[in-house]
Amino acid sequence: MSRIIHKFTRNVPHWQPRVTPVKLAEATEAQLEALQVTPSNTKVSDYVLTLAHDVESLKVRSPLFNAIMYDPGGMSRAERELGALGASMVNRCIYCAAVHADRHAKIEKDTSVTDALFAKGEDADLSDRNRAIFDFARKSAEAPPSAGAAEVSALRDAGLSDEEILDLILSSALFGWANRLMHVLGDPVRKEVSA
Amino acid sequence: MTYTDTTTFTIAGLPESGSVADAVATRAKIFAMTQAAEEAVLRPQDCGAFSHTLRAGLAARVAQQAKDEALAQHYLKGAGEYANLTDLAETGAGQGLRTVVTFVDKVANQTRDISAEDIAGLQAEGVADADIVRLCELVAFLAYQSRVISGLRLMQGAAE
Known part of the structure; x- marks a missing residue:
C-alpha cells in the first residue's frame, strides 16, 4: 500500500x-x-x-x-536550492520541494530556513537576503509571473550581484519546468x- | 550559435553589451543548452502525436497566457494551421484538440491543481503515455523559457 x-x-x-x-x-x-x-x-x-x-x-x-544547479561561480549552491524551493512551493510540487529543501538543509547544515518556510510559507521569518531570494523565486513562479522591479531592487539591496541574480532567474525558472514534469506525471x- | 543568437536572449530584447549581457556571457553554455532544448521540444525528429506546427501553436498560446507577446509571435511563425490556438478563447474542439488544449492550459497556468484525473482523462481519450510525456515537456520547457526571458527583462530594466 x-x-x-x-x-x-x-x-x-x-x-x-x-x-x-x-x-x-x-x-x-x-x-x-x-x-x-x-x-x-x-x-x-x-x-x-x-x-x-x-x-x-x-x-x-x-x-x-x-x-x-551545479556549475561553479555566481550564486551559492544553497541559494540556488532556495530558488528551486520557492518555485516548487508555488506549484505545490511536494516531491521537488522535499528534495531541494533537504539539499538546502544539508548544504547549510541547518534546517531553520526550510523549517520556517514549511511552517509559515511566504510569511516565514527570513534574513533580508533569503527573503529577497525567496520572494523573487515565488513571484516568478506564478502564472503569469508577477516578479517586478521591486523584487529586483530587493535583490540588489540585499547585495546580490548580476551574476547571482541571473543564477536565481535560471534556478527558479528551471523548477517551472521540473515541477511540471514531477508534479504532473x-x-x-x-x-x-x-x- | 552564440548566446546572443538564442531565442531566450533575442526575445528578451537585451542589448549585446552592458551589465546584463556580461552576466549572460558567464552562462553562455546554459543559453546554448536552452536553445538545444527548444529544438528538442518544438522541432523534435520524433514528434509522436504532435506535429511541429501543432507544437508551435500550443507554444504561442502558452506564451500568450504568460503575457509575453514577443515570445508568442516567435512561435506563431511556425504554427501554420494551428495559429488559431493563440486566441485564448479557442478550445481546439474544431481540430479535435479540446482535451489536449484543456490539459496544456491547466499544466501551464494551474500547475498546482493538476491531479491524477487529468492524466487519466488524456489516457481515456486515447492519448498514449509517450505523448503525455511529450506534451508535459513542451509546456514545462515554455514555463522555464518564458520565466528566464521575463527575468532578463527585469534585470535590464533595473540596469537602465
Whole structure:
C-alpha cells in the first residue's frame, strides 16, 4: 500500500508515476544512451524511465539541469536550492520541494530556513537576503509571473550581484519546468508496510 | 550559435553589451543548452502525436497566457494551421484538440491543481503515455523559457 503525501516535508517521498515508464529491457538504443545505462550502471529511477518516453528532451534537459544547479561561480549552491524551493512551493510540487529543501538543509547544515518556510510559507521569518531570494523565486513562479522591479531592487539591496541574480532567474525558472514534469506525471507517496 | 543568437536572449530584447549581457556571457553554455532544448521540444525528429506546427501553436498560446507577446509571435511563425490556438478563447474542439488544449492550459497556468484525473482523462481519450510525456515537456520547457526571458527583462530594466 502507498499513501499520497499532500504536505510539504524534507523527508523525500517515493515518486509513483501516473503513466507507465519505459521498460529498461525494451528501451531503444537512443533511450539507453540518454539514460546513460551501461553494464555497470543499470539502476534508473521510475522518473527518468518515464521521461525516456521523450528521449530527445531528456537528453538535453539533464545536462542543462546540472549546469544551472551545479556549475561553479555566481550564486551559492544553497541559494540556488532556495530558488528551486520557492518555485516548487508555488506549484505545490511536494516531491521537488522535499528534495531541494533537504539539499538546502544539508548544504547549510541547518534546517531553520526550510523549517520556517514549511511552517509559515511566504510569511516565514527570513534574513533580508533569503527573503529577497525567496520572494523573487515565488513571484516568478506564478502564472503569469508577477516578479517586478521591486523584487529586483530587493535583490540588489540585499547585495546580490548580476551574476547571482541571473543564477536565481535560471534556478527558479528551471523548477517551472521540473515541477511540471514531477508534479504532473506522478504522485509523491509513502510506502506503507502492511501488518 | 552564440548566446546572443538564442531565442531566450533575442526575445528578451537585451542589448549585446552592458551589465546584463556580461552576466549572460558567464552562462553562455546554459543559453546554448536552452536553445538545444527548444529544438528538442518544438522541432523534435520524433514528434509522436504532435506535429511541429501543432507544437508551435500550443507554444504561442502558452506564451500568450504568460503575457509575453514577443515570445508568442516567435512561435506563431511556425504554427501554420494551428495559429488559431493563440486566441485564448479557442478550445481546439474544431481540430479535435479540446482535451489536449484543456490539459496544456491547466499544466501551464494551474500547475498546482493538476491531479491524477487529468492524466487519466488524456489516457481515456486515447492519448498514449509517450505523448503525455511529450506534451508535459513542451509546456514545462515554455514555463522555464518564458520565466528566464521575463527575468532578463527585469534585470535590464533595473540596469537602465
